[in-house]
Amino acid sequence: MGALALLVAKNISKRFGGVQALGDVSFTINQGEIYGLIGPNGAGKTSLFNVLTGIYDPDDGSFMFGGEPLDHMKPNQVAERGIARTFQNIRLFQNLSALENVMIGRHVRTKAGVFGAILRDKGTLAEEAAIEKRSYELLEYVGVAKRANDLAKHLAYGDQRRLEIARALATEPKLLALDEPAAGMNATETQALKRLLEEIRRDGTTILLIEHDMKLVMSVCDRVLVLDYGRKIAEGSAAEVQNDPKVIAAYLGSDVALNLKGAA
């Protein structure tokens, strides 16, 4: 394929006390793909997200992002490099309006400081106007523009998920990391989310997707990585992964897997 590698993870390990949350996980995400990350509960998906986005330092291993190492970076530096994320349990700025949430996402790509704020010079005013305009466009893009002036906490659940995506997109990421964006969504909302993900990809942003909704993962992801007990047990196209006995064992238990083998 000759695809360009955007993110290369090498032998990532992370322990929490006696629990090996991640063990020797390596993978590569190519530019422009939707890369799925699945695994049973507690497999280490969110831990991997947290290590990638600088919330934790890995005990071992390293990330290369766009050809540069991401070692020992704080979350804000990771965001500055171009990785934006959403959270499994939505973490919006609850008491601010939807629009302001997205405007905060623009922080890292703008620069007005104390004096700009106080003096309101032309540059600052222009920047403010641009922030507001872009943020509104992003709300329209994800489909919550009608709620722009409502507090984030008053938005419907699905809208909150979409707002979180808009806020992440506001940081102009090269890689958008979504932690279970379809959780709690109904079928219609999930369909709309799928279209949104495809649109984001088409517009040039690579996506890393943690998701439990297998239908969504299988229909939207180019490649999928499967984790179990912190270890990589499979990687490949949706179809390949689905038929991998180790994956079936991880999800359904090894007895079932053995039986399946026996039956075959």
Add this chain to the structure above:
Amino acid sequence: MTRRRKTGIPAKAWAGVALVAVALALLPFVAGLVGQTWVRILNFAMIYIMLALGLNIVVGFAGLLDLGYIAFYAVGAYMYALLASPHFNIHLPFWVILPMGAALACIFGVLLGAPTLKLRGDYLAIVTLGFGEIIRIFLNNLNAPINITSGPQGINLIDPFRIDGFSFSRTQSILGVAFSGPQKYYYMLLLITIAVIVVNLRLQNSRLGRAWEAIREDEVAAKAMGINTRNVKLLAFAMGASFGGVAGGIFSATQEFVSPESFGLFESIIVLAMVVLGGMGNIPGVILGAVLLTLLPEFLRATMEPLQNALFGRVLLDAETVRLLVFGIALVVIMLYRPAGLWPSAVRKRELESAKTGG
């Protein structure tokens, strides 16, 4: 409907502003009819507005509970006292010292902020409380071996504001109208207070203000959105402290006397009460809180004894006792019935060009 446009503010709004301006301009003379004390109380209200707005940056915007805020007020006050009094025989003009006081308070703000970056809530409150006490105790004890602050005796004969020969402490007749000292201070303070309010409004509605609010709402998410929380928090401490420093300098000049007593924990708590009671994070609310909590105790002080005399024919309870009692009850009642403050912040509505044309 009146809709805000770039060109021109509706005539109604202008009329409102003009009305408020006239009221504020006449206020010291109305208060002066009752007594100059009331003009002084108005001036105090403005000093407290500055303090409360400064604390509001830290507590209301950035969500960092600070119980030692009064330390910055003390820093500003002593800065002024030392640089404009016979104590060291230095007499710098106020417009030099006030910015210096703000800058020094800024530095102290960062000094307090830096070691507490990882603390939140109760833990931060305890550390900041300690910080406030440390400053007060320092001021109380820095009279030996070298006498810097005069210790508990305080510093007196502090210079009032002076511009050339124009002193703010004397009664003076301007264009046939007699202006008392407090009345002159009133106008000066009004200008400074308006400037402080404008700066606060602008800060809140800026990239930086949003970053503060993001930290208040969810620090982890704020970091993940690329906000350098360390710098932004330090800026909150520094900016908040600088307003405290300015207010302190003004306090020194209007009182012409400072001592460590004025900067105890109780003062910190009163200023925090103004912020919380008025409506954390909402600038008009904080101003309301500051005005109410300055005027209410004074009003009670002035009315409790005559009231008791009228009702019972004699004074049953000392005015001071009743004052604190009523004050306490009022705080509890307000917090029970308006837990978000008297004037909580509303959603800031934004009217977008794209929303109007594109919708």
